[in-house]
Amino acid sequence: MNNLRHNAQDKYERGKKLMSSVGGDPQQMGLALMALHGALEDQIRSLLEEKIPSQRDIIWDSRTTQWKDLVNYGKQYLGFSEHDVRMILNANYYRQEVAHGNEFSWSQAGLKQYADWVGRWCEQGVRPASQPTRPTYAAPPELRAAQPAPKTSSIRRARASRAGLGPLFAVGCLVAALAILAWIILPFAFASKGSSRFPAAKELSPSPTSFSTPANPGNCPGSPNASLTETKRAYVSEKLGSTLRIRAKPTTNSDIAGLVATGEQVRILEGPVCADGYWWRKVESEKQINLQGWVAGGDGSTDWLLPIN
Secondary structure, three states, X not given: OHHHHHHHHHHHHHHHHHXXXXXXOXXXXXXXXXXXXXXXXXXXXXXXXXXXXXXXXXXXXXXOOOHHHHHXXXXXXXXXXXXXXXXXXXXXXXXXHHHOOOOOOOOHHHHHHHHHHHHHHHHHOOOOOOOOOOOOXXXXXXXXXXXXXOOHHHHHHHHHHHHHHHHHHHHHHHHHHHHHHHHHHHHHHHHHOOOXXXXXXXXXXXXXXXXXXXXXXXXXXXXXXXXXXXXXXXXXXXXXXXXEEEEOOOOOOOOEEEEEOOOOEEEEEEEEEEEOOEEEEEEEEOOOOOOEEEEEOEOOOOEOEEEOO
């Protein structure tokens, strides 16, 4: 374990040394990013091995446990925040560009910020202190035995509190039942007396529509971009100003499968689907191999996906 941590530290020091001599040279910045990202990967795998030692072989198998898997493990066991996830996946996107022989295209300021963030991980072995406190997580089975049992006094206080709420809950249920009963009976009473307060309902015929609109149970703003339903290809708008997250399912709570940058082209597979205030479409990247999932198409005022004419 110490050797693995030492390897991570060596890579980080090499990345720092390259950073100090980049001078705006894209090739040097690309090499620095590769070293820093490698240091972070070794450090995260080492920390995960400490948390879930029974999964050691899986954690260190880079063919089956890739960055998107490390990010999901990190959210569960290391307390990764959304900021951490965006930082890692954004850096991984630019690292892949360099690894595939393309020129480094990230900004020097962005690389510097990432280097400082990686340094806090590698030097302290904990989450960077400048970020929000890490959320709690469900400990793996092998760690649960070490957790202390709750104090008896706390349990008694909780039971007493629930007992005190019992009569109030019963009264509330009775009032609700009477209100529902009155709502059912009163219309029939007025109708039997011939009252005009409750006229017979007129049967309405459905009004014809020229097109069908997808269901909108998720309170999505406006309507989905109609031009995208007539095309199978689109690109990420420059108005987004950053990368667009691809998720496994059409919801903001789903795992992040990857990122697509502004200008990057995708193929539309499904959608639109309304959820969490966004119109989602399932897409496949034309640049990144085997990367597909759901992306939010916009925020109601700006379309993030535009059709390729």
